[in-house]
Amino acid sequence: MNVPANWKDDGTTLTAPNGMTAVRGFRAKVLEGWDANNLPLEKERAVNPVEHANPMGGGGTVQTFAHCRLAWTPARGVYLVPIGAELLFMEGKRGVTFPQL
Numbered sequence: 001m002n003v004p005a006n007w008k009d010d011g012t013t014l015t016a017p018n019g020m021t022a023v024r025g026f027r028a029k030v031l032e033g034w035d036a037n038n039l040p041l042e043k044e045r046a047v048n049p050v051e052h053a054n055p056m057g058g059g060g061t062v063q064t065f066a067h068c069r070l071a072w073t074p075a076r077g078v079y080l081v082p083i084g085a086e087l088l089f090m091e092g093k094r095g096v097t098f099p100q101l
Helices: 024-031 081-092
Strands: 011-013 021-023 043-047 060-066 069-073 076-082
Touching: 011 024, 021 024, 024 076, 043 069
Parallel strands: none
Antiparallel strands: 011 021, 043 060, 060 069, 069 076
16 A cells, blocks of 8 residues: 555545545555646546446546546446546547547
């Protein structure tokens, strides 16, 4: 376990310096090795789809951090959302081919 500097972990809930928390699979992903400045900006939440640029991936949960977004789906488990593809899609670049990561 690698608790990022200035974060706190009680064995179930990982709390960032800004008071936001990560739990379950997202907590485990952060503990694998994480930039201490990549703070969560929201709590984990259910969404469908987890990726707008790849709606076939289905629903699950996401948590947005300062530098990335984590997602969980039953098929893929926890993974980093390809945030560049998401941003281009949301900007209306719908003709762009997005890799299936």
